[in-house]
Amino acid sequence: MQNDPLGKQGNAGKQSDSELVKLYLSTQESMYFSKLYQRYSNKIYSKCISLLKDEGLAGDATQEIFVKIFLNMSKFGEKSKFSTWVYSITYNYCIDYLRKRKKDRKLFSDELENPPDIQEEVPDSELLEMEVSRLKRVLENIPSGDKAILLMKYQDDLSIRDIAGVLDKSESAIKMKIKRAKHKAQLVYKQLFPNG
Amino acid sequence: MASRNSFKQLEEEQMATHPHTPPEIEQNVMGNMRFVKTVGNVLELYLPKLFELMLALFGGYSKDLKEGGNKDSAESSPEGQSK
Secondary structure (H helix, E strand, O other): OOOOOOOOHHHHHHOOHHHHHHHHHHHOOHHHHHHHHHHHHHHHHHHHHHHHOOHHHHHHHHHHHHHHHHHHHHHOOOOOOHHHHHHHHHHHHHHHHHHHHHOOOOOOHHHOOOOOOOOOOOOHHHHHOOOHHHHHHHHHOOOHHHHHHHHHHHHOOOOHHHHHHHHOOOHHHHHHHHHHHHHHHHHHHHHHOOOO | OOOOOHHHHHHHHHHHHOOOOOHHHHHHHHHHHHHHHHHHHHHHHHHHHHHHHHHHHOOOOOHHHHHHHHHHOOOOOHHHHHO
């Protein structure tokens, strides 16, 4: 048997994410990384498909995201949950990719030259309680950046601070982006489903 | 906050549509990992020696080389090696 200082090789399935990270860093055994891969690969892959809208691109993205995770594992400082860190890397990669691909096109509603004026904030419940099939259509029809920011907040429960880290913006800028993304989603919903 | 979360339901639906990632992704990730580890090990093993050798070639002083030299030849002087 190879180096297993904590004697936990057989219990890898029961370890928490941060325990697996510690075990991997101390032993360099690929089985611990493999366990993390099994836990997150499907989520990351489906997130990439949802954001990049192409299975081939999503496969390449998933691969590169896991290589990034592996290369930066020692920098994971447990300031946040491992899942939050992993999703941050995922969104960061996808948003970067979309920015490069779209070049001059704006990714977020608030990057438009004349962003719409918003007086009232759309209540969270309006989005959270939307019929799933309708939500899917709404997300397909809003700018990719708005979609990503709504997924970060409502699907992966990333904090404003985490989102600010992903997008390299201030927390107040993120609050404004979320507000505009919700407004855009509401607008698109009304266009797609005028009868409510 | 509302108890229902359509975003999470949507995620579950999407994951059900793609229940498994293509196996070649895992193979490639693990392959990359092995490659990086191997390169890391090689660098860890040979880079300090290479650095010492370069230092010695350019007339610098290397404690390790000096100690190694003394073991090999007790008669040689340390001044001679550092030149």
